[in-house]
Amino acid sequence: MSSAAAQALADRSGTREAAVPAAASIDTAGELAADATREQSTVRAQRTAERQALVVKKAKEAAKKKAEAKKKAAAAARIKAAHAWVSPIKNPRLTSGFGARWGRLHAGLDFGAVVGTPLRSLSTGTVTEAGWGGGYGQKVEITYWDGTVSYFAHMSVISVIKGQKVTPGMIVGKSGNTGHSTGPHLHLEIHPGGGDPVDPRGWLAKHGLKL
Template sequence: MLPTAVAATLVVTAAGITMAQTAAGEQRTTRAAATVLDLDATQVVAVREAQAAEVATTVEIAERRQAAVLQTSAVKGRVEAKQRAARVAARKAAEEKKRQAAEKKRKARVAAARAKAERASHRWVRAIRTGLLTSDFGPRWGKTHDGLDIGASTGTPLYAMSKGTVILSDEVFSFGNKVEIRYWDGTVSWYGHLSRRDVRTGDTVMPGDQVGLVGNTGHSFGSHLHLEIHPTGGDNPVDPAPWLRQRGIMVG
């Protein structure tokens, strides 16, 4: 025991270092589990420094652990965010693929419907359902008869033979009421002597649309349809009979 104003007792235990300060000369008890040392002032300072260093180390370790935990958590968060983003992207890609497939199907349906409609609009039908061929194409009365005459009673409906545009609907000398239709293939048909016209110039017609009625107007002796076919569109008539036969729409 050294003669100092203040002495200290250092108790070293298994759990660590603790220090109890005592007054000089105080009676001390020696514990079975601890080693009790008597220290002078210098030694006390050293011990305190050691303690402070240990505390600092402990704090530092705790801080490092905390930082490591935070870092791990941040990394985990980033990984999870990436995984979420990947899942979202995969779902979106699947949805887009599905949408594209549906769109492709829809376009195919539209194209098929359009093709079907076009085939339907390009079919050929009879100008008149029933009639009697009364005059052929060719020489007649010293000049050329430019079409067929098909006898039918006044008021019998006349139809567009395919899809086309009405390029003339008017009363014309000798033809009487006349309707000209230019079809999708460029052929022009002339219908003459109508009792009534049901279309106007510029109208679009579809196969079988009614365009007028059989009559006896203009230079005509008896109710009939005068039908001419101009394949090139100009005033260049051909015999309608073979042309009609080729399309399966010959009358009489």
């Protein structure tokens, strides 16, 4: 073989050997690109999952807060209803006021009412006395949630017993003419904190009750 032919054969062999690393480099680059794409997809999926989890978490927190607010509102409504004040008698007709009378204190208000008129608890409380009260006749005492004590006197019927719980507007008995009375009526006394009586007119007005 001539030297020229030998050189040509060597050149062709070198070209084939150089082509193999080039192809290998292309395959490696493709794999790296594919790996990068998969990694990016994984990262995007993770971020999407994290965002969705955050949305779900915030939704749960919002729902929890809403439920708690609703629960608090319901509790506040129950307390407000329990602490409501109502008139002891429908269509009250004042016949005698608070103050001195015949040399002694008339410690309450008198409301004219036919015998048997329903008498109602002023608010939530506990019956502390129920029965005969001397000059008061048939009498009911109620201690309310704020410590105020009311007397209902000269009743014809008592519908509650000592220790019984009452609610706003609950019927505790009926008006009458028992005890020292000149005619059928309700005698109402108000004793804040169970102390000395005060004029029920101002107390009722302060608690939103009009005569």
